Amino acid sequence: RNLKKYFPVKGGILQRTVGHVKAVDDVSIDIYKGETLGIVGESGSGKSTLGRTILRLLDPTDGSVLFEGNDISSIKQGKMRKYRQDMQMVFQDPYASLNPRMSVGEIIEEPMLVQRTMGKKDRKEKVVDLLKKVGLSPEARDKYPHEFSGGQRQRIGIARALSMNPKFVIGDEPVSALDVSVQSQVLNLMEDLQNEFDLTYLFIAHDLSVVKHISDRVGVMYLGRMAEIGPKKLIYSNPLHPYTKALLSSVPVPDVNRRREKIKLKGELPSPSNPPTGCTFHTRCPEAHARCKTERPDLVDQGNGQFVACHLYTNG
Numbered sequence: 001r002n003l004k005k006y007f008p009v010k011g012g013i014l015q016r017t018v019g020h021v022k023a024v025d026d027v028s029i030d031i032y033k034g035e036t037l038g039i040v041g042e043s044g045s046g047k048s049t050l051g052r053t054i055l056r057l058l059d060p061t062d063g064s065v066l067f068e069g070n071d072i073s074s075i076k077q078g079k080m081r082k083y084r085q086d087m088q089m090v091f092q093d094p095y096a097s098l099n100p101r102m103s104v105g106e107i108i109e110e111p112m113l114v115q116r117t118m119g120k121k122d123r124k125e126k127v128v129d130l131l132k133k134v135g136l137s138p139e140a141r142d143k144y145p146h147e148f149s150g151g152q153r154q155r156i157g158i159a160r161a162l163s164m165n166p167k168f169v170i171g172d173e174p175v176s177a178l179d180v181s182v183q184s185q186v187l188n189l190m191e192d193l194q195n196e197f198d199l200t201y202l203f204i205a206h207d208l209s210v211v212k213h214i215s216d217r218v219g220v221m222y223l224g225r226m227a228e229i230g231p232k233k234l235i236y237s238n239p240l241h242p243y244t245k246a247l248l249s250s251v252p253v254p255d256v257n258r259r260r261e262k263i264k265l266k267g268e269l270p271s272p273s274n275p276p277t278g279c280t281f282h283t284r285c286p287e288a289h290a291r292c293k294t295e296r297p298d299l300v301d302q303g304n305g306q307f308v309a310c311h312l313y314t315n316g
């Protein structure tokens with residue numbers, strides 16, 4: 001609810017705070033039990049920071065995070081233990097997120113050791129069970145991360161995240177570093193595991209094609225704010241926000257006769273430490289008009305669960 005995460009910008013020889021990067025700037029979203037909410041945006045849009053702030057890997061600057069009705073944004077970090085089990089993250093880079101000096105068995109077992117809820121025998125059994133669930137052989141536990149391919153390493157990362165029996169899993173670009181041919185295998189695996197373990201997903205990606213299959217709803221972020229969010233069907237068939245339209249225009253369509261015209265955006269993503277006034281997209285928006293430079297649009301429900309923050313869809 002109204003989540004904000006600002007990072008101070010230091011400057012001058014005294015390294016004083018001279019401004020803030022508003023990485024997440026007043027985001028309110030619901031994530032329903034059992035669904036997959038896909039979050040899409042360019043790098044610098046704040047999507048990873050949003051994920052990390054929801055999990056309290058970062059403390060919010062303002063706003064709150066409610067998990068099953070409990071406000072976890074005000075709980076002291078030390079008391080987060082119970083929620084840490086329920087909420088896990090699968091990271092983008094399976095190369096960097098696995099300790100190269102630990103065996104795969106130790107990597108998957110580690111969260112269980114930290115939580116101290118299981119005996120040794122149960123932990124070992126659980127490791128073997130998880131390896132099978134993610135499509136790896138039990139022998140994998142005695143090997144080291146470098147002995148595996150990128151896709152297999154991400155399977156190890158997923159097994160580790162599942163070792164705590166979480167309810168909610170955030171995937172922060174979990175397939176971005178993988179070959180396209182491997183991406184769909186990992187996505188399918190994540191879907192199967194979601195069904196088997198009743199998981200709720202927040203799935204972060206930088207383009208709309210990756211989240212298309214896996215998501216129930218999709219949100220599009222731009223400079224720390226939600227530009228549009230709604231049911232997948234509506235976002236892909238009837239995008240409303242000019243930014244969503246532009247992103248969608250670069251997603252390949254299988255039918256060559258229905259090829260979309262690619263919308264090219266002007267310029268680069270502006271610096272999040274000095275965002276444009278009004279609608280922060282106005283410097284690049286093909287449909288910007290006078291009001292956009294001064295007035296910030298609110299995210300408004302279009303009556304069908306599709307929310308859009310754009311003056312083209314608000315009164316006047």
Ligand code: SF4
Nearest residue numbers: 279282285292310311
């Ligand atoms: Fe474009 Fe204006 Fe809508 Fe922003 S509010 S997306 S600048 S039309």
Ligand code: MG
Nearest residue numbers: 043047048173
């Ligand atoms: Mg990121």
